[in-house]
Amino acid sequence: MRLRVLTPSFGKFSVAPRDRADSLSLELEHRTENHPKSGRELITALDGAEAVLVGLDRMDAEVFAGCPDLKVIAKHGAGVDNIDLEAAAAAGVTVVNTPGANADAVADLTMGFLLMGARRIREAEESLRSGRWDVFFGTELSGKQLGILGFGRIGRAVAKRARSFDLQIAAYDPFVPDEAIAAAGAQPQSLAEVVAGSDFLTLHLPGGEEPLLSAQHIESMPRGAGLINAARGGLIDEAALVSALHDGRLAFAALDAFAAEPPPTDDPLLQAPNLIATPHIGAYSDIANANMGTWAVEDVVRVLQGQEPRFPVAAPLL
Structure with missing residues (x-):
């Protein structure tokens, strides 16, 4: 063989x-x-x-x-x-x-992204390395809502880790019954409800022909929210994400996946503020x-x- x-x-x-x-x-x-x-x-x-x-x-x-x-x-x-x-x-x-x-590997990376974005670790490190000693106020995780889009193996692994940080968990998955989501300790909600009600949002669904998160969805996110995508780049309207990062609607976005991989070096997304980006390393x-x-x-x-x-x-x- x-x-x-x-x-x-x-x-x-x-x-x-x-x-x-x-x-x-x-x-x-x-x-x-x-x-x-x-x-x-x-x-x-x-x-x-x-x-x-x-x-x-x-x-x-x-x-x-x-x-x-x-x-x-x-x-x-x-x-x-x-x-x-x-x-x-x-x-x-x-x-x-x-x-x-690779469920645990991707879940670990997701939590790393969450902590980096909430506590502004990347900005703080860049400040220190450039010779400054700036103060960066971050967001604590306890009591905040984490929205999980996609509640399969990876989504559930993220939820398991998130509970240790006292995060409230809401989840949407068109392929998983609400009863199964609730049994795993998350609040089942519609896509619109999870997006609009979460302080942090993480994506763990397969890609499709159209973005899961449209410009309207991103506009509905709470001001100062964080967005994480360690799944597929096509899940997000990237132009809308760039706008949300520039106007401050989102406090940060952390991406391990892009619509085009690798993205071109002049991609506006890579120039957006408060972006954490890695080259699709979730399973590595x-x-x-x-x-x-x-x-x-x-x-x-x-x-x-x-x-x-x-x-x-x-x-x-x-």
Whole structure:
């Protein structure tokens, strides 16, 4: 059995995925140059492959038509927005991912963003390094409301951490029943209610064709609120976010994801005040890297051996 590995992050911070592949007699073939790949370049890289591990590589109908030997795609992560699930199903290709493998890593980063923004840590550090000793008054977390948009594994992991800071938690998720949200210690609310009523707002939903947070939503946020996005860049109307940071409606925004990645250096968003920005590092931790690679390898072997995978991803019902 062989697995064509396209993402350079596979096993980058842990030997566990490679060791697990060895123990399962799964041979790894690396084609990690020029990541992510798409179109003809991707078809060439997958020539003759039955199994592939992808990162952000775009798997569409053209690729499936050009890779008739392909049986299984494993996503090194949870989000499968770069994989055409309907085209995969039509081609008879099984898609698996690793949901929850990076939940704690992303939740940790989210709390780091929250503390940095509320206590103005980035501004204070820049002041000190420039030779000044300025005073920065911040916001305490206790008693404030944290709004969580997306209450899956990551959202619940954020809520668990937030309760330790005595934050009140409100949550919205179109895919999770209100009863399940309440059972996890959060107040279920509508999207508009969470956005308009939260001192801090964090996003943990998959991306779509249109931004989840429109200009109107951002305008409805309390003045002085903080916004965190460690999910997908397309979730936010970035032009509206730039305006909200410039006019002071938002005290800060912390982003680990952008509509265009990497964003151009002259992107107005990168020039906005009170912005904390990182290059999509949420899943880059030792444990998450071990989990994603190991779980993907195990499911690839299950599929190639004719067994049911642990984490199958089905095409959406129309």
